[in-house]
Amino acid sequence: MNTGGLEESKNKSELDQSYRDRVSTVTEKGKRNWVFAEKPKGKFYTLRNYFSFAYFIAFFSIPLIKVNGMPFLMLNFPEGKFIIFSKIFWPQDFIIFAVGMITAIVFVVLFTVIYGRLFCGWVCPQTVFMEMLFRKIEWWIEGSYTQQQKLNKAPWNTEKILKRGGKHVTFFLLSFLIANTFLAYILGIDGLLKVIHEPFSEHLLLFFGLLFFTFLFYCVFAFVREIVCTTICPYGRLQGVMFDKDTMQVAYDYKRGEPRAKISAQLSTAGDCIDCHKCVHVCPTGIDIRNGIQMECVGCTACIDACDEVMVKIKKPVGLILYASENHISKGHKFHFNNRMKAYSILLIILTIFMTVLIASRHSIDTYISRVKGQLYQELPENKLSNLFNAKIINKTNKDVAIELRLENIAGEIKMVSQHQLHLKKEALNQLTFFIILDKKEIHKRNTELKIGIYQNGAKIQTINSTFLGPFM
Numbered sequence: 001m002n003t004g005g006l007e008e009s010k011n012k013s014e015l016d017q018s019y020r021d022r023v024s025t026v027t028e029k030g031k032r033n034w035v036f037a038e039k040p041k042g043k044f045y046t047l048r049n050y051f052s053f054a055y056f057i058a059f060f061s062i063p064l065i066k067v068n069g070m071p072f073l074m075l076n077f078p079e080g081k082f083i084i085f086s087k088i089f090w091p092q093d094f095i096i097f098a099v100g101m102i103t104a105i106v107f108v109v110l111f112t113v114i115y116g117r118l119f120c121g122w123v124c125p126q127t128v129f130m131e132m133l134f135r136k137i138e139w140w141i142e143g144s145y146t147q148q149q150k151l152n153k154a155p156w157n158t159e160k161i162l163k164r165g166g167k168h169v170t171f172f173l174l175s176f177l178i179a180n181t182f183l184a185y186i187l188g189i190d191g192l193l194k195v196i197h198e199p200f201s202e203h204l205l206l207f208f209g210l211l212f213f214t215f216l217f218y219c220v221f222a223f224v225r226e227i228v229c230t231t232i233c234p235y236g237r238l239q240g241v242m243f244d245k246d247t248m249q250v251a252y253d254y255k256r257g258e259p260r261a262k263i264s265a266q267l268s269t270a271g272d273c274i275d276c277h278k279c280v281h282v283c284p285t286g287i288d289i290r291n292g293i294q295m296e297c298v299g300c301t302a303c304i305d306a307c308d309e310v311m312v313k314i315k316k317p318v319g320l321i322l323y324a325s326e327n328h329i330s331k332g333h334k335f336h337f338n339n340r341m342k343a344y345s346i347l348l349i350i351l352t353i354f355m356t357v358l359i360a361s362r363h364s365i366d367t368y369i370s371r372v373k374g375q376l377y378q379e380l381p382e383n384k385l386s387n388l389f390n391a392k393i394i395n396k397t398n399k400d401v402a403i404e405l406r407l408e409n410i411a412g413e414i415k416m417v418s419q420h421q422l423h424l425k426k427e428a429l430n431q432l433t434f435f436i437i438l439d440k441k442e443i444h445k446r447n448t449e450l451k452i453g454i455y456q457n458g459a460k461i462q463t464i465n466s467t468f469l470g471p472f473m
Contacts, residue, residue, distance in 0.1 A: 023230050024286040024296045034152070035143040037135065038281040042305025048085055051122060052132035059125075063184035063192075070398055071188045078186070081427070088396045088427070092366060096358045103351040108235070110344040112242045116249030120236065121300035124256050126220070126228050129178070131284055131300065134171060136219045141167045143190040145281065166221060175217035179210055226285045230296040239295065245326040250299050252279075252290045252321050253329050260290075263314060272316050279303035279321055289321060309419040365424070366394045366400065367454050369464045377469050383440050386415075387468050391432040393454075401456060405434065408451035408463060436468060443470040 065072040067086035074083040075446055082089040082097075089096065111119055142148045142163050152338055154160050162219045184192045184208075195203050220228060229236050243249070257273035271291065280288045282302040287294050289303045301323070309316040327333040337345075372388040395401055401424045405414045416422065416435040424430045436450065448468040453460050 004235060004461060011052065021455055022463075024229050024294075033286060035284065035286040036148045036152070037284045037286075037302075038145040038278075038306075039139055040282040040302040040305045042308055044301035044305050048122065048132065048300070052128050055128055056133070060181055063189045066226075073185065074188045075185055076187065083188075088364070088398065089362075090394065090396055092394060093362060095356070096362065099351065099355050099358060101177075103348070103355050104353055106344065106348050109242060110341070110348055112239055112344070113244070113247060113344060114341055115299075116243065116247050117239050117299040118232075120229060120298040124229075124298075126233070127298055127300065130225060134174070135284070137174075138167060138171055141170070143278060171222045172214070172218050174431075175221065176214045178217050179213040182213065183210060197383065205463065226296075229298050230285055234294065236298070243293070243342070244338075245330075246341075248323055248325050248335060249293060250289065250297060250301055251293060251320065251324055251326070251329060252291070253319065253324075255329060257290065257320050262463060272311070272320050274314065275311070276310055278306040278310055282306040293326075311346055363462055364396050365403070365454065365456070365461055365463055366396070367464050368392045368451055369466050371469060377471065380437065384437050385443065385468075385470060386435045386437045389434055389436060389466070391434070393424055393432065395426055395428055397428060398426050400424065400426050403461075404455040406453045406455060407436070408453045410438065410442055410448070410450065412436060414452075438468060438470075440470075443468070446470060446472060451471045 022028075022030075025033050025035065062073050063071065070086045070088070071083050072086055073248065074081070076082065080091045082093075102259070122128075138148070144150055151160055151163060180192065187195065195206060200207065219289040224232075231237075252273075257271040259271050260273040260275040261270035263274045277288075279290065280286070280303075282305070283289070284300060284302065285296040285298060287296045289297065302323045304323065307321040311318045311320055324333060325333070328335065369389055369391045372390055375388050378386045378388075391405075393403070403422055404414075404426060405422075407414060413436070415435045415437060416434075421430070421434075438448070442448070446469070448470060450466045450468050452464045452466060454462045454464065
């Protein structure tokens with residue numbers, strides 16, 4: 001029986017450690033190693049197709065959705081105006097954004113500790129757009145990965161010009177569409193349509209910004225591609241710090257697969273891996289998952305589908321490449337929730353509750369009232385005293401609002417300097433000036449506590465605490 005192939009494969013797997021010297025996108029000579037990925041097929045790829053279809057529908061349709069005349073989601077960074085779930089948030093709500101950002105970071109860390117880099121392969125916009133949209137267009141225009149390799153080596157003839165030109169024109173148009181969609185998230189769909197219909201000369205800066213991001217997206221998806229995941233993305237670079245032996249990830253079952261041998265050289269002592277390299281061919285970052293967990297792996301599960309297909313053909317059990325932890329493969333331990341995962345989970349729950357409280361207690365109309373500095377009390381007829389107050393009221397809604405001020409805890413009168421100030425302009429900071437007038441009999445100390453209620457349509461929306469300055473008692 002032929003054992004040469006088995007021994008050669010075993011020695012190679014034991015001695016070849018060159019993959020540790022450089023990332024998969026760089027050759028031994030330091031040049032770009034262009035990845036021509038084979039199109040995978042299988043249950044995980046089918047699920048990714050469904051998920052990406054829903055993903056694209058959501059991405060391109062959310063800017064079109066309005067609730068009560070307001071965008072469902074708008075992130076207007078230039079104006080510091082954010083609409084999330086049709087609720088307006090302003091820079092004054094910074095604490096909510098800060099807590100939300102921290103919560104998101106903790107969620108990503110917890111997700112990585114438990115599920116590895118699955119976020120990258122299934123949720124990250126870079127991977128979803130690259131693999132489930134631009135890569136598919138590439139297969140459609142240039143053919144399979146072997147046809148792409150031949151086309152790359154071929155001279156510049158009519159076929160190559162038409163295919164490469166068609167691909168890049170399509171990539172550029174898609175990038176332009178994506179850039180406009182991002183602009184709709186910033187300006188809102190009404191703002192984007194307004195810019196489109198207005199004279200070009202009035203929006204030169206915006207137009208050049210749009211072109212810049214179009215070229216940026218085009219360069220990323222046409223040229224940079226998987227380098228974003230393997231080299232540029234900080235999350236990808238840090239993932240190794242977050243992993244432990246209980247982390248679930250796409251992994252090769254080396255105990256079952258080694259030593260490798262071609263199907264023609266299979267012995268009773270050989271592992272199930274027939275060294276067909278299908279897992280390498282389908283990998284969008286060009287790694288060999290059999291070398292172990294690598295930074296470049298994005299957890300897309302394409303190699304699982306490819307290996308399962310081969311195992312079915314050679315009548316071996318599927319799952320040679322699977323989603324499992326190192327402890328599961330090496331020791332047969334089932335997944336368990338370790339202390340680090342528990343700690344992250346508790347922190348995430350606390351942050352989520354805090355975030356929920358902040359959003360629930362947030363006011364659409366925020367009021368700040370203070371007595372005018374440097375002003376003493378004024379004595380009035382009928383044994384009364386007055387103090388002058390300023391109020392700054394932020395109307396975060398998209399409608400003008402009429403309000404009323406009332407004293408809550410003491411008998412007295414609020415006298416506005418100008419009554420029209422009680423009509424708050426939409427999405428603006430409104431300033432009010434008014435007097436609070438009290439009877440002397442209500443004043444028993446130098447600083448009397450006041451509770452001022454702000455009412456809209458007879459319903460109290462906020463209570464503000466302040467003080468009334470009186471004479472020494």
